[in-house]
Amino acid sequence: MDEEDPVAATQQDLSSAPTPVVNGRTKRRSRWPLEFYRSGIGKKWVMAVSGVMLLGYVLFHMLGNLKVYFGAEDLNHYGEWLRELLVPFFPRTVTLWLLRIGLTAAFFLHIHAAYSLTRMNRRATPERYAGGRDYVAANFASRSMRWTGIIVGLYVLFHLADLTWGTANPGYVRGDTYNNLVNSFERWPVAIIYIVANLALGIHIFHGTWSLFQSLGLNNPRFNEWRTTFARGFAALVTVGNLTFPVSVLAGVIEEEPRVREQVQCETGVAPPDLDCAAFEDVEG
Amino acid sequence: MSKTLNLTLKVWRQARAASPGALEIYDVRDISEDMSFLEMLDILNDRLSGEGKEPIAFEHDCREGICGSCGMMINGQAHGPQRGTATCQLHMRKFADGDTIVVEPWRAAAFPVVKDLVVNRSSLDRIVEAGGYITVSAGAAPEANLTPVPKDASDAAFDAAACIGCGACVAACPNSAGQLFTAAKLMHLNLLPQGQPERWQRAENMVDTMEEYFGSCTNHGECEEACPKSISIDYIALMNKDYIKAKRKNRKLSGQR
Known part of the structure; x- marks a missing residue:
């Protein structure tokens, strides 16, 4: 054995040094969308495209919910309008369900791509620097994407249980978006969870909005300098807009509207027995 | 007159690909601030050779920033703290007297360490x-x-x-x-x-x-x-x-x- 001779050992290492196998062969022939998705760049493209869909959603979600400031009837009417999108071409709620299916698909593709890219990156970085790294360009947003992503993902599930399914909201009445929202944010823990999750969302979409230009190959000296500005503005707009909701509820700017709640209960046939629905019928007539 | 620096180096030493490595501490004295980072390592290697120890292995060739041979992680930054230069173009004047400098090889699964600071x-x-x-x-x-x-x-x-x-x-x-x-x-x-x-x-x-x-x-x-x-x-x-x-x-x- 030559293990005592370091020079011979190093020469042997060098002459027989194979290129290490890290991720294995990526190129397996198959249908092109699949083959494209198997590549890292393909997954980043999918992340960017699904990210654009989700960004569009959070923007319109925020803008739509601003109607809470016009009062209970306006917000509830807006909620009803979402169910009646493209009626009579589609029956009621069909458009809404198509949008929901698209968003769910984007949500899961975004997560699957992130998960498998993370695994790829873990394989590529087995060993840390003993002395640590000194980051020069990476910022908090870019380095915390996985964490902010997980926070937002879990929050979305809670948010659905709270305000869509109503299972996490004791006073939930289907169709009464306004009072459901107020009821929910009047609980301190929920407001705090909401605020933390929306700060995480803001940080996540700041890096995501900038990053998607690179992933899609949208790079041109004409607009490159605007990409970070746009990402900052977009993230700030969505975050500030969303954060006003719990703050306004807690500050008493938005208050419960019991009359509207009773009316919704009567109209949807879930009124408690002691509620007099005749009063509302008169108004309708 | 150029100033001189006394530095503490923590250098990754690894005998060969399969063996474990660790940071080892070296004191280097009277380093001219006009030296390049690689010349500073040369001085240390001369001393190590004189003491009958194994010199630190690192790749280098042109020493003017165009061959791409040299490269090491210096204080957690690739090619050290100076932007737009290779390790060979980094001068010791970028460091202060008494500094501790951590020197490590590139780390990536695709770049296994061959020896000390040399990677494949x-x-x-x-x-x-x-x-x-x-x-x-x-x-x-x-x-x-x-x-x-x-x-x-x-x-x-x-x-x-x-x-x-x-x-x-x-x-x-x-x-x-x-x-x-x-x-x-x-x-x-x-x-x-x-x-x-x-x-x-x-x-x-x-x-x-x-x-x-x-x-x-x-x-x-x-x-x-x-x-x-x-x-x-x-x-x-x-x-x-x-x-x-x-x-x-x-x-x-x-x-x-």
């Missing part, structure tokens, strides 16, 4: 083999200006061609992604008229080969800062664009065969 970067060669060439008619050299090249394309290609293949982009990347290297090698040919015949095959082959060895890009931008040639991450976007197009175009081309 042959994965970068595999990427170049996959498409870093153009097809020309063999024979007498053609007239230099026979193929007109737009000035902008020529400038952009030249900026990418400045890549010296040192591997700093991979070392600096938190994901050990080889994106900046591959983008530079790919786009300097894809931007030029001479590179057009193989453009789409080159994009697909080089990227697919890259992904056998490296992580994926999460757009931190660390690579651009570490690059001794300051190659912009704009090239990564151009590579993404070409790869996405190539996936479609190559199928179309293969359908015509």
Whole structure:
């Protein structure tokens, strides 16, 4: 054995040094969308495209919910309008369900791509620097994407249980978006969870909005300098807009509207027995 | 008169690929601030040799920032704290008397340590083999200006061609992604008229080969800062664009065969 001779050992290492196998062969022939998705760049493209869909959603979600400031009837009417999108071409709620299916698909593709890219990156970085790294360009947003992503993902599930399914909201009445929202944010823990999750969302979409230009190959000296500005503005707009909701509820700017709640209960046939629905019928007539 | 520095070095020592490594501490004294970082290591190695110890192994060749041989992680930054230079162009005046400097090899699964600060970067060669060439008619050299090249394309290609293949982009990347290297090698040919015949095959082959060895890009931008040639991450976007197009175009081309 030559293990005592370091020079011979190093020469042997060098002459027989194979290129290490890290991720294995990526190129397996198959249908092109699949083959494209198997590549890292393909997954980043999918992340960017699904990210654009989700960004569009959070923007319109925020803008739509601003109607809470016009009062209970306006917000509830807006909620009803979402169910009646493209009626009579589609029956009621069909458009809404198509949008929901698209968003769910984007949500899961975004997560699957992130998960498998993370695994790829873990394989590529087995060993840390003993002395640590000194980051020069990476910022908090870019380095915390996985964490902010997980926070937002879990929050979305809670948010659905709270305000869509109503299972996490004791006073939930289907169709009464306004009072459901107020009821929910009047609980301190929920407001705090909401605020933390929306700060995480803001940080996540700041890096995501900038990053998607690179992933899609949208790079041109004409607009490159605007990409970070746009990402900052977009993230700030969505975050500030969303954060006003719990703050306004807690500050008493938005208050419960019991009359509207009773009316919704009567109209949807879930009124408690002691509620007099005749009063509302008169108004309708 | 140049000042001199006394420094504490923590250098990664690893006898060979399979053996474990660790940071070892060396005191170096009376280092002139006009020395390069590699000359400082030379002085230390002279001393170690004199003491009958194994000198620190590191790669180096031209020592003027164009060969791409040298490269080490200095205080957590690839090629040290100075932007746009290789380790050999880093001067000791960038450090202060009494500093502790941590010196480590590039770390990535694709770059296994061979010895001390030397890593095996042959994965970068595999990427170049996959498409870093153009097809020309063999024979007498053609007239230099026979193929007109737009000035902008020529400038952009030249900026990418400045890549010296040192591997700093991979070392600096938190994901050990080889994106900046591959983008530079790919786009300097894809931007030029001479590179057009193989453009789409080159994009697909080089990227697919890259992904056998490296992580994926999460757009931190660390690579651009570490690059001794300051190659912009704009090239990564151009590579993404070409790869996405190539996936479609190559199928179309293969359908015509």
